[in-house]
Amino acid sequence: MLGGGVVWARPNAQGTLGIIAINMGRECKTAVAPLKDGSTLGGSVAGAILLAAVVSAPAAVRSQPVPDHVFTDAHVHLNDPKAWIRLMDDAGIARAVVLRGRDIDNQELLAAGQRWPERLLPFLSVSPEHREHRGRWEADDPTLVETVESLLEAGGFYGIGEISVSHFPGRGFPEADFDPRGRVMRGILAAARRYAVPVLVHVEVTRLKELAEVLEDFRDVTVIWAHGGYTPLVLAERMLAQHPNLVYELSARTWQRHPRSPDYTILRNDSDVWPEWIALIEQQPDRFVIGTDASLPSLASDAQKITSVWGLLDQLDPQVRRKVAGENLDRILGIGN
Numbered sequence: 001m002l003g004g005g006v007v008w009a010r011p012n013a014q015g016t017l018g019i020i021a022i023n024m025g026r027e028c029k030t031a032v033a034p035l036k037d038g039s040t041l042g043g044s045v046a047g048a049i050l051l052a053a054v055v056s057a058p059a060a061v062r063s064q065p066v067p068d069h070v071f072t073d074a075h076v077h078l079n080d081p082k083a084w085i086r087l088m089d090d091a092g093i094a095r096a097v098v099l100r101g102r103d104i105d106n107q108e109l110l111a112a113g114q115r116w117p118e119r120l121l122p123f124l125s126v127s128p129e130h131r132e133h134r135g136r137w138e139a140d141d142p143t144l145v146e147t148v149e150s151l152l153e154a155g156g157f158y159g160i161g162e163i164s165v166s167h168f169p170g171r172g173f174p175e176a177d178f179d180p181r182g183r184v185m186r187g188i189l190a191a192a193r194r195y196a197v198p199v200l201v202h203v204e205v206t207r208l209k210e211l212a213e214v215l216e217d218f219r220d221v222t223v224i225w226a227h228g229g230y231t232p233l234v235l236a237e238r239m240l241a242q243h244p245n246l247v248y249e250l251s252a253r254t255w256q257r258h259p260r261s262p263d264y265t266i267l268r269n270d271s272d273v274w275p276e277w278i279a280l281i282e283q284q285p286d287r288f289v290i291g292t293d294a295s296l297p298s299l300a301s302d303a304q305k306i307t308s309v310w311g312l313l314d315q316l317d318p319q320v321r322r323k324v325a326g327e328n329l330d331r332i333l334g335i336g337n
Contacts, residue, residue: 070094071309071325075162075200075226075251075291077101081112081120083296088119091306094326095335099162099200100125101295110156121333123159123200124151126188128176129167137178145187152195158333160192161200162226166207170260180210189218198222198332200249205229208239215243222332224249224289230264233276240280240287247332250324251291254308271311278315285320289329 072095078084079101088096098120100109106124113122126144128137136144151157165185169175178185180203192199201223203211208229215223228236228248239246250266254273258264266277281288290312292305313321330336 071290071313072329073097073291073294073309074224074249074289074329075099075293077162077293077295078109078112078120079103079296081115084294085116085119087294087296087299087302087306091303093306095119095121097121097123097158097200097291097329097333099123100127100130106151113156121158121335122156123161124148124157125160125162127162127164127202128178129164129173137176137184140178140182140184142183142187144184145191148188148191149194152191152197157197159198159200159224160188161198161224162202163188163199164202166204167202168204168260177207180207180214186214186217189214189221189223192221193218198224198247200224200226202226203229205231205235208235212239212242215246219243219245221245222247224332227252227264227293230258232263233274233280237280240284246287247289247328248287249289249291250312251293252305254290254312255305256308266312273312273315281324282317282320285323286328288324289332290324 078098294302
């Protein structure tokens with residue numbers, strides 16, 4: 001039972017799962033994941049994802065073959081590596097950029113990447129939300145850059161981030177508001193330049209001018225903008241036009257509702273992306289990557305995030321979809337070169 005209705009799954013002729021939900025008198029159908037062994041879904045990771053798909057599905061859901069929904073996740077906060085690998089297997093996530101979570105430090109992140117080298121792509125972080133780094137951010141202490149350089153020198157990291165230079169407060173998350181032009185952030189970008197790795201930054205629109213300045217100063221460094229700064233469309237267009245080294249990352253923008261602000265989403269209803277956003281992505285297909293911002297607070301929560309990514313990919317032109325779903329990130333990280 002789910003929300004007063006009955007939910008079950010059955011394989012169709014293509015080997016995908018047809019989900020049938022009788023929920024408040026409405027029947028929803030979608031195809032979202034393969035059954036690996038014909039087993040039932042009760043209590044499984046795949047079951048949670050499929051139930052999330054039913055909950056979020058509109059009355060008419062466009063279905064795509066499963067291979068179109070294999071993607072590389074550009075934004076995952078790793079807390080339980082084994083559980084996340086299981087979720088990736090069931091959800092059709094080929095690879096994931098993994099970032100520090102609540103319970104994992106840089107060395108543990110690196111160890112997870114070494115255990116699953118084809119699946120987990122670790123980024124190192126010295127972000128100010130981590131207590132051990134906060135004081136040096138407040139002092140604008142360049143010795144923090146030495147930590148970054150030593151980790152990059154040791155090898156194993158694909159990039160730097162997430163660095164929350166400017167981040168509005170959330171539950172259990174203190175506000176950060178540091179100048180992107182400060183010595184620490186400029187030193188981090190200089191290290192990225194030396195080691196030829198991208199930097200994933202979280203910068204709110206309140207620091208847009210400062211971000212623009214450092215993007216101009218470090219035009220040879222690829223900067224992935226986490227959540228695209230939650231900008232409205234007009235600012236996304238402007239920043240992409242002015243800064244060719246900026247990559248707009250879409251994690252958390254496809255959620256039905258964001259807990260901090262309802263205008264963070266790019267959806268115009270429970271499932272459809274605003275056509276103006278689709279047009280921008282398709283006009284500049286090399287400038288966008290997709291992510292979930294998953295952190296495994298609960299299986300159901302991350303399942304809904306994954307489903308929302310599929311929802312966006314489903315609405316893109318197939319050639320654009322392939323780029324946003326993985327080709328762009330592979331190029332940025334040098335995978336397959």
